[in-house]
Amino acid sequence: xxxxxxxxxxxxxxxxxxxxxxxxxxxxxxxxxxxxxxxxxxxxxxxxxxxxxxxxxxxxxxxxxxxxxxxxxxxxxxxxxxxxxxxxxxxxxxxxxxx
Numbered sequence: 001x002x003x004x005x006x007x008x009x010x011x012x013x014x015x016x017x018x019x020x021x022x023x024x025x026x027x028x029x030x031x032x033x034x035x036x037x038x039x040x041x042x043x044x045x046x047x048x049x050x051x052x053x054x055x056x057x058x059x060x061x062x063x064x065x066x067x068x069x070x071x072x073x074x075x076x077x078x079x080x081x082x083x084x085x086x087x088x089x090x091x092x093x094x095x096x097x098x099x
Contacts, residue, residue: 011024011045012045021050025039029042037072040081043071047066052066
């Protein structure tokens with residue numbers, strides 16, 4: 001019987017277009033249930049797909065601090081989130097919940 005080889009799934013390998021990145025972030029925002037670290041991790045996935053070094057430069061942060069902020073182990077400041085979202089070429093928007 002042949003041995004099955006598995007590898008770790010990395011969503012960053014599947015985020016190729018800005019539309020895919022935006023859809024992924026939108027889905028994560030819906031599923032987060034108020035977990036800011038979960039959103040930070042999702043932004044980290046998108047940043048890795050786009051290139052962490054370039055995102056760090058565009059956000060005005062060091063690559064190391066960006067990795068830490070988007071690791072999902074802590075909740076980064078909202079200022080950092082806004083810088084990263086802008087560097088990724090994404091925008092945040094608000095929508096009223098249905099009654």
